[in-house]
Amino acid sequence: MHISDRIAQISASPTLAMAAKAAAMKAAGENILSMSLGEPDFPTPAHVKQAVKEAVDADMSHYGPVAGTPGLRAVAAKYMSANKPGEADTFAAEDIIVSVGAKQSICNAIETLVGKGDEVILPTPCWVSYSEMVKLAEGVPVYVRTTYENDFILTPEALEAAITPRTRLIVLCTPNNPTGAVYSADQIDALAKVLVRHPEVAVIADEIYNRICYTGKCATWASHSELLDRLVIVNGVSKAFAMTGYRIGWLACKDKTFIKACTRLQGQQITCATMVAQYAAQKALEGDMTCIDEMTAAFERRRDLIIELAKDVPGFKVRSPKGAFYLFPDVTALFGKKAPAGSRYAADKGTDLITDADELCEYLLQDGHVACVSGGAFGEPTCLRISYACSEEQIREAMRRIREAILALK
């Protein structure tokens, strides 16, 4: 069959592709450690599992409202609000659209805001899917590089310089996947000041990791009332509640025209997110949140461990992630090295030379038996992404293997 130009031009998700490759190698009997996927390894909290049983028994098996159930929209609005105690909530239930994961919320928001030829600013490194979502909407991704030296934080100057008369949107992610950078309130303020001067530029703030933050309460774009009429904030239960497979995420936006348009899109697309999963997500947000603190404390211990171990890996230059669960070492020092004799990578590739992070990643998979994701997938081919959303034992063994494989390079 003929594949449309729109779909033919988008690439497969490299994070999912690497996870699938590692799983296939494992299924074929190889001892591969997967550090590729950003997915909490914890079980879903018990009270959420209980909610699923209740939802099934209560026959929540029919279509629901397109934008989400009133119960989930109401608690999601509270969860997203940035008001101080005593002040009115930033968001109300009517400002929320619930979708099949934050991924769909972002995709729908981009589809709703971006037209043919519209420019969308993507500070890189950035999550693999933004660019492809922009291309699906026939928009043009405009990459603005942030650097290791600058903590991977977008500066107001770089933002200002990237805005043109065609700019319609910027997509920002804090805490960041893949860098682990967290924007402080002052850094968000500085970007907001630039955006105030450009009222035609909308903002999608991807805050899916905002509960997994090691620097205290994470600053949110929701506190910028001057931008609320063109701000879409995305969150969900995947990361904070270890509910990736439930596929529930949402967006919050005060612009009623946007909510109406985006709901219209969703109505033609999915009707509504799974009702049982929406109920489970509602109970997660209504229930005891100490589970988030416990998981975040565990991620922080793992972060400290992996940073310590990474210091012993020759050629790794690391910054301590402030949020999310990814280590993003600069590995430039290893480019130009050669795989050792008998290397499976070299045999497959036809050369033993490693010139960038894609090749290093492949070498670590083939010869080190550890699956990571190349920084190239995120627009930064000098780095490697290692997910530490796994046990301390797995982190130790993976870093031992990585170190050994790198020590073997010539």
Ligand code: PMP
């Ligand atoms: N944004 C970022 C930055 C992510 O890493 C992910 C993880 N897949 C998502 C959005 C989507 O999350 P969800 O599982 O809710 O679709």
Ligand code: GLU
């Ligand atoms: N967000 C996760 C990651 O970056 C899950 C995979 C995906 O949706 O891309 O690994």
